[in-house]
Amino acid sequence: MNPRIISLVFAPFAFGTSAFVFIGLIDPMAEGLGVGVPLIGQLQMVFAIACGFGGPFLARLLSGVDRKRLLVVVLASMVAMNFASALAPDFTTLAGLRFMGGFFAALTIPLATTIGVNMVPEARRADAIAAVMAGYTLAFLLGMPLGTILGDAFGWRAAFWFAGGVAIVAALLIALVAPGNVKAPQLAGANFKTALGGENPKLMALTMLGFVATFVTVGYIGPVITQSTGLTGAAIGGVQIATGIGSLIGVPVGALFARLAVRKALFILFMLAGLTQVAFALGMHFDFGGLSVPFLIVTMALGSAALFATTTVVQARLAATSGAAVTIAFALNSSMVYFGQGMGATLGGGVIAAIGLSSTGVAGAFVAVVALVFIFALPRR
Numbered sequence: 312m313n314p315r316i317i318s319l320v321f322a323p324f325a326f327g328t329s330a331f332v333f334i335g336l337i338d339p340m341a342e343g344l345g346v347g348v349p350l351i352g353q354l355q356m357v358f359a360i361a362c363g364f365g366g367p368f369l370a371r372l373l374s375g376v377d378r379k380r381l382l383v384v385v386l387a388s389m390v391a392m393n394f395a396s397a398l399a400p401d402f403t404t405l406a407g408l409r410f411m412g413g414f415f416a417a418l419t420i421p422l423a424t425t426i427g428v429n430m431v432p433e434a435r436r437a438d439a440i441a442a443v444m445a446g447y448t449l450a451f452l453l454g455m456p457l458g459t460i461l462g463d464a465f466g467w468r469a470a471f472w473f474a475g476g477v478a479i480v481a482a483l484l485i486a487l488v489a490p491g492n493v494k495a496p497q498l499a500g501a502n503f504k505t506a507l508g509g510e511n512p513k514l515m516a517l518t519m520l521g522f523v524a525t526f527v528t529v530g531y532i533g534p535v536i537t538q539s540t541g542l543t544g545a546a547i548g549g550v551q552i553a554t555g556i557g558s559l560i561g562v563p564v565g566a567l568f569a570r571l572a573v574r575k576a577l578f579i580l581f582m583l584a585g586l587t588q589v590a591f592a593l594g595m596h597f598d599f600g601g602l603s604v605p606f607l608i609v610t611m612a613l614g615s616a617a618l619f620a621t622t623t624v625v626q627a628r629l630a631a632t633s634g635a636a637v638t639i640a641f642a643l644n645s646s647m648v649y650f651g652q653g654m655g656a657t658l659g660g661g662v663i664a665a666i667g668l669s670s671t672g673v674a675g676a677f678v679a680v681v682a683l684v685f686i687f688a689l690p691r692r
Contacts, residue, residue, distance in 0.1 A: 315430065316430065316443070318484045319423045319443050319489055320443060321480065321484050322446060323443060323444060324450050326389065326416055326420060326447070327451065327454055327455075328455065328458065329389050329416065329477070329478060330450075330652075332470045332471065334530065335533045336458070336459055337533045348531070348663070349660035349663050350402065351402075352531055352660045354406060356653035357406045358409040358413040360650065362416060362648075362649035363647075363649040365414030366649070367646055369417065370639050371503065371639055378425055380491070381422060382419065383486050385422065386481050388415040389415075390475045390482065392409070392413075392416070393475030394472065397475070418642065423443050426490065427442065430490065438566055444626070445559070448555060448559045450555075451551070451554040452554075452555020454474070455551050455554070455555070456551040458473055458548075461473050506639040510628075510689060513689055514689075517581075517685060519648070520581075520682035520685065521621045523654045524581075524585070524655070524678035525584065525675065528591045529614070529655070531671065536551075542604070550611070554611050556612050557616040558615045560612070560616045561619030562620070562623055564623075565621065569623060569624045569627035574687070574689040576624050580620050581679055581682045582683065583613060584614060584618060584679045585676050585683070586613075588672045589672060589676045590610040590613075591672030591675065594607050594672075655678075
């Protein structure tokens with residue numbers, strides 16, 4: 312594979328690690344900061360909402376800036392956010408840092424994806440997107456579990472020091488290897504109207520629904536793992552690797568599904584997403600004994616595969632339909648990812664407070680059903 316493409320993989324790896332490094336440490340963070348578990352879960356919502364608003368605004372404002380230079384600056388801001396988070400004295404400060412950092416971090420994946428698709432012929436854009444997005448999957452495979460393991464061994468703040476270190480490595484590699492002088496193509500047409508043309512708003516809405524359905528449970532994956540299996544501490548990090556394995560499977564599967572009719576591809580993937588949420592609910596409601604751990608691992612892997620395949624299908628379709636506004640379209644779709652994560656975490660927190668953790672999977676399955684109905688609004692092609 313082209314080493315310049317490989318360097319871009321580290322950008323979404325750093326972003327994903329920064330975004331999710333703490334979700335296996337929710338219980339010790341709640342204890343250390345003196346707040347409840349649902350409130351710690353809202354740190355994901357704060358970061359996601361900031362990303363959702365910051366991405367499209369900054370993508371348009373900075374559309375004429377060289378993509379590589381801007382990406383390096385964004386990664387540097389991510390380093391600052393993580394190191395400051397590791398030193399945060401209380402929940403309010405930590406939430407504020409996550410919000411400020413998320414506003415700029417939102418550009419990470421759109422910038423890396425734009426550079427990637429500008430390096431290959433149009434026929435290979437789906438493959439380039441899948442390659443870049445592999446870094447996001449590595450965050451689930453390595454970043455999140457390592458953060459949990461380090462947080463368990465040295466205290467939850469160690470997870471943020473680790474995430475900052477990952478962002479430093481990413482910034483250095485991209486500065487040294489990634490191609491420069493890349494700008495958003497045909498800037499005269501790079502506007503929100505073009506990016507929101509045709510079926511794009513429907514595709515973006517489905518992206519959001521996919522992440523809402525998933526993050527109702529995944530946003531609280533540490534407590535979910537404990538309730539399903541009884542595992543705690545570093546063992547949670549070991550189980551989290553299943554999410555990374557699923558994401559590694561999902562990205563190439565998504566590249567293959569991108570060659571199908573978009574409605575057919577997304578219907579299959581949302582069916583799988585809904586079924587995995589049902590499986591989460593079953594695992595938390597019933598004791599499967601010795602099968603509890605393997606059942607949860609398979610559930611997590613399949614759910615992650617469905618989510619990442621969905622993202623790849625949507626991104627490939629947006630690359631084909633957005634023309635000059637491709638970076639803005641990617642940023643808007645990334646905003647739907649972030650809004651979905653935030654809404655999912657908020658919905659999950661509400662379900663936990665009102666009913667209990669074991670009902671989060673039911674809520675996630677309901678959102679997936681809503682998405683299945685919405686898919687029929689897409690054209691058959």
